[in-house]
Amino acid sequence: MTDDRMALIEQIQKSTDGDCLRSVAEHTLHRLMDFEVEALIGAARHERSDTRTTYRNGSRPRQLDTRLGTLDLKIPKLRQGSYFPAFLEPRKTAEKALTAVIQEAWIQGVSTRKVDDLVQALGMTGISKSQVSALCQEIDTRVQSFLERPLEGDWPYLWLDATYLKVRQDGRIVSIAAIIATGVNQDGRREILGLGLGQSEAAIFWIEFLRGLVRRGLKGVKLVISDAHEGLKAAISQVLSATWQRCRVHFLRSLLCHVPKGQQTVVSAAVRQVFVQPDRKIAGEVWRHVADQLRARFPKVAALLDAAEHDVLAYMDYPEAHRTKLHSTNPLERLNKEVKRRTDVVGIFPNEESVRRLVGAILLEQNDDWQLQHRYLTLETMAGIAAADEPAITPLPSTKAA
Numbered sequence: 058m059t060d061d062r063m064a065l066i067e068q069i070q071k072s073t074d075g076d077c078l079r080s081v082a083e084h085t086l087h088r089l090m091d092f093e094v095e096a097l098i099g100a101a102r103h104e105r106s107d108t109r110t111t112y113r114n115g116s117r118p119r120q121l122d123t124r125l126g127t128l129d130l131k132i133p134k135l136r137q138g139s140y141f142p143a144f145l146e147p148r149k150t151a152e153k154a155l156t157a158v159i160q161e162a163w164i165q166g167v168s169t170r171k172v173d174d175l176v177q178a179l180g181m182t183g184i185s186k187s188q189v190s191a192l193c194q195e196i197d198t199r200v201q202s203f204l205e206r207p208l209e210g211d212w213p214y215l216w217l218d219a220t221y222l223k224v225r226q227d228g229r230i231v232s233i234a235a236i237i238a239t240g241v242n243q244d245g246r247r248e249i250l251g252l253g254l255g256q257s258e259a260a261i262f263w264i265e266f267l268r269g270l271v272r273r274g275l276k277g278v279k280l281v282i283s284d285a286h287e288g289l290k291a292a293i294s295q296v297l298s299a300t301w302q303r304c305r306v307h308f309l310r311s312l313l314c315h316v317p318k319g320q321q322t323v324v325s326a327a328v329r330q331v332f333v334q335p336d337r338k339i340a341g342e343v344w345r346h347v348a349d350q351l352r353a354r355f356p357k358v359a360a361l362l363d364a365a366e367h368d369v370l371a372y373m374d375y376p377e378a379h380r381t382k383l384h385s386t387n388p389l390e391r392l393n394k395e396v397k398r399r400t401d402v403v404g405i406f407p408n409e410e411s412v413r414r415l416v417g418a419i420l421l422e423q424n425d426d427w428q429l430q431h432r433y434l435t436l437e438t439m440a441g442i443a444a445a446d447e448p449a450i451t452p453l454p455s456t457k458a459a
Contacts, residue, residue: 117131239389
């Protein structure tokens, strides 16, 4: 214990005021690693012991970014087995991708004051081009493997939505659409199926994106839930031949734009009466009744209701247990918010490759988390969908003599 105190005092005396706390933190973490290795080996350094299981074999450098700055640590290596400090965690894929994006922007000379401030806020030090290249290659391989994996089995439900990110292209800053597709398979498991990047949400872009999913094995789609993109509607009809469910949250929001603010609560309450009905037939009757009630005062609202009935109420043709998750893109909106939260840290991406790297890494991590959770929809209710699709079996006529 006295030796530890002397070593700590010596570290403090050698340090200037600016890096005193950093030196103390490094010394403390090295001592923690020594304690853990001693317990793992069964003996202290240079100690002879019958309980010893292996020996130290040098160390490997590892930097830890903290609020005190970058700590230079030396993680002990063992001749047999391996050791990793309990207080450290291997960097997550998304964190690596975020670091790579920032470093790539810096190296390519397209950094801004915002990126510079961000690097300092993270407590990061410099990094070489070769290190960035190796880091990016490792991430790209994992992300590409995830986004291009084969899709097996049937996927009755598919959610599609887009979020917009800013990217530098030819000296300009442009917005690109990041299209994310999620689905539920016949076992009730939810997965992220794909990511597409494009300049717009035109029909040709949606068609190519959906064809890419089909080439990877997407089949059995019965209902596609999305916002009202004309290009997407055409693509669904052409590529998937599935029913389209218009997000009722987005529809109601658009509908209320044509209602004076003072009347929005009343109109919203009237329309919401539809959504509490027990089945599609009664819901349709209430929908048309509400449209007729509003027609005299709000003709444009009534016209929108007339046109959107079948698209907004499509989800009611499916099991009641599924409806709360089928009527809108809210499940995908939450995922988009997480993507935006992480990408807003970067601000402007240096290129599309860095967008795919970071967003793909975020989706990979989220998909892994989903696999550890309970089924999104139960097996029993999913089995009901399969049974409904099976053709009725007509018994063969008896061959016995009358």
